[in-house]
Amino acid sequence: MGLSILCFVLLSWCLFLKLLLFEIVVVADSSAFNLQPFCHDDERSALMKFKNSFVIDKHASSYEGAYAKILSWKYEGENTSCCLWDGIQCDEDSGHVIGLDLSSSFLSGSINSTSTLFSLIHLQTLNLADNHFNYSRIPPAIKQLSGLTYLNLSNSAFFGQVPYEISKLPNLFTLDLSFNSDFFGEKLLYLKNHDLKSLMRNLTSLEILDLSYVDISSTIPDFLANFSSLTSLLLEDCELYGEFPKKIFQLPNLQNLNVGSNKNLTGYLPEFHEKTSLTRLILADTRFSGSLPFSIEKLDLLEVFDVKECNFSSIIPSSLGKLSQLTFLNLGMNNFSGYIPSSLHNLTQLTVLYVSFNQITGPIPPSLGNLTKLTVLELSHNQLHGPFPESLSKLINIKYFNLGVNNLGGIVSFNMFFNMKNLTSLQLGSNNFSLVFQKTNINETSPKFKLLGLSSCNLYEFPDFLKHQNELEWLQLSGNKIDGQIPKWMWNTSVDTLVVLKIANNFLTGFHYEQPAVLPWVNLGILELSSNMLQGSLPIPPPSVKEYNISGNMMTGKIPHVFCNMSYLYILDLSNNNMDGMIPQCFRNLSSSLSVLCLRNNSFHGIIPQTCSGNASNNLMLIDLSYNRLHGQLPRSLSNCMMLEGIVVSNNRLNGVFPSWLGSLPKLKLLTLRKNEFYGAIGKPEKDLEFSNLQVIDLSYNKFSGELPSQYIFSWNSMKVINSSDFTYMIAEFRIPVSKDFWLIPNHRYSITIASKGVEIHYGPIQDIYAFVDLSSNRFEGKIPELFGNLKALRSLNLSNNMLSGHIPSSLGDLTMLESLDLSQNNLSGNIPQQLKQLGFLARFNVSHNNLTGPIPQGKQFNTFDNSSFEGNLGLCGDPLSRKCGDLQFSPAPTSTFGQVDDSGFLSVLDWKFAVAGFMSGLVVGVVLGNAMITKRHGLLEKMLSRISRGRWD
Incomplete structure (x- = not known):
């Protein structure tokens, strides 16, 4: 009985506890529900309409x-x-929507001022980042x-x-x-109707301002x-x-500053008198100097300091070593000099x-080996000397190493x-040391290189350890002393x-005798095999090739037609080889991708293939077919190559009249038709400002x-402006996507051959400020136009070996950049x-074999020229x-015979020429020539005298 009562009591107690627990849960649940703020119907409706205005992408x-x-x-x-x-946050008291975070939500669609978003007037935070609003404007209704x-x-x-x-x-x-930028990085947002000053004036409570990649175009x-x-x-x-x-810089709470x-x-940078809150300071790619x-040591909280590609100079202060929190330090591409401070070894957090x-200058401090957290060390392109520091072998976490x-x-x-087990990128090229390789066991823990640059390291053979590398993306062994054949195992x-x-x-x-097809x-x-001693037929690259350069070898045979199918090819350089045959006509298929075609100095014959179709995707920038045996005319299709900057077809057998239709090419800088069979008069341009960007023109050794x-001289605008601010070269430059991880920006430097006093000088590369005109060895006649004096940027002017007459224009004295002037072998007088x-830069000057008279200018550059x-x-x-001006005695001729003496003393000159002609050719010839001088003093007689003086009667 007692046991039954006890059981009943226990059972009752359990039921009570269960009911009590249930009640607690229900009450708790009810409280939790009651704590949730209610949702206003109008705001819920506005949000749903906002949702329905987009698609998920x-x-x-x-x-x-x-x-x-x-x-x-x-709703349900x-x-x-x-x-x-x-993504919704409501106010706990009022239930109004105060926060909307739809960042990274795959939203795609437009937004404007009629959007129901702007009816959520209680919003305090709005985040729509990382979506795609279809290039719509930020609605003014944001106010x-x-x-x-x-x-x-x-x-x-x-x-x-x-707005x-x-x-x-x-x-x-x-x-x-x-x-906010497009796929190509172009800025989409801008400030034009107002500047940063008017936008910011009232936003005095700002803590974070990020307008990166907005085109502000104003001062700060x-x-x-x-x-x-x-x-x-x-x-x-x-x-x-x-x-x-x-x-x-002195703002008390500023932690992150980036104006790069x-x-x-x-x-x-100011002097820092007090400590600041700065943790990130980025000035990269500006003109800070x-x-x-x-006092930079005051920035003792600094973690990131980036001043890459500025104009800073002087020494690197040793006080940098006191910034113990630094993890990222970039001083690259400036004008810092002196030694690397040994105090940098204190930066133990540096990665x-x-x-x-x-x-x-100086050695690399051995103490850099103490920076064991370093993952990137870039010290290239300096003047570091001394032995290679073995202490750098302590950098066991290094991934990218460049010396x-x-x-x-x-x-x-x-x-x-x-x-260095994590090392994937190693560049040691272009130093004065010799790399040696001890035999060692290469195991799975050895570094797997992705980028390996060992150019100019005094290598005599392919490094044997390359046999075991299966992840290489970039291998550079240029500029060494490797001879013989490329080993079989490289395949x-x-x-x-x-x-x-x-x-x-x-x-x-x-290549090894088992070279694959x-x-x-x-x-x-990218395949660069140039400047070796390779022989035989061209190795066939895979279809993925973008740059193929095998210039400067001894390759023979024809261009395989398989090259016509290389639809990604940007650069094809086969110059300076022994190749022959015709240029494949199917090369016209490459004009949509090909930017540089260089077949210079081979034995190609036949006609030049049509290169550019009429579509807008032609990318050809340079075509160099010089020093071959090509004949026929320039293909008219070149006028479709709207990106063309250089046409070099010198030293061939091409013919036809001057290709004036090339004048419509908007970017053409260089035109070389030298040593061909072009002929005829060069008429007037069909339109104004043709060839307006031309900087180099060589029409020499033709029959113009x-x-x-x-x-045309009037239109050569790019030769009229002197621009010496940048020391750059005339190059074809473009970006090539090499892989998913990186792009290359290769370039091909333009080159020309200049003749002066019978000597050919090869210029390669050409400075971008260079302007050059060579119209020599043709059949041009008449006067030299004064217009040449407008071409202020000219460095070289050659009009020699023509039939030009008249005086040398005094306007040539305005060509202050001129380095070479050749007017020889003409009929110039005066x-x-x-x-x-x-002309303070004039180094080469030639007016020989003309009919010039009077004293030679003395002083300055003229003191450097010989007979x-x-x-x-x-x-x-x-x-x-040797003829001194005082030695010449001129006898004035009777007025009745020679007419009036002009201001230039013309008759005295003619009198002297009469005597010379009479002495050289006999009295009768002299009298005849004398009469001719009276009637045509600038005409045929001048030419005859010139040819007599040269022994030339053609």
């Missing part, structure tokens, strides 16, 4: 964690309250959301003017409009230095200009160190790099991954006739203009000729 967002948040927005089921929807404190519209394909209405959101703490307003709340100021690549306000990639933004202040492209293009010497054991090295193979400038004689690297994009083409003394510059002008006198 998986390509609209780039973030890996993106997902379609709006798919959780539904458990999520009827919009406050429970993904209706006057309570916004956070606005993020970055990377969402908005286009057009940034001024954003300036009417005074509560903003964060404004982010960054990275000084009053930003009063925005004391700013923690991040991000204005990367905004087309900013002017001087950066120094006081912004504004190429016209100038500025200086001066020195790094020693990335760039000091490349400066003027750093190329320095003066390091000694003998370096390559085996030290086998201990099995990284066959699936190799994209770039450069073995130029060695002594290679050929097609080179085995299936993804090969008539007057010099003064109408004096040498004294204005030519102004050969003036010979064959019997009327010239003065140094360097």
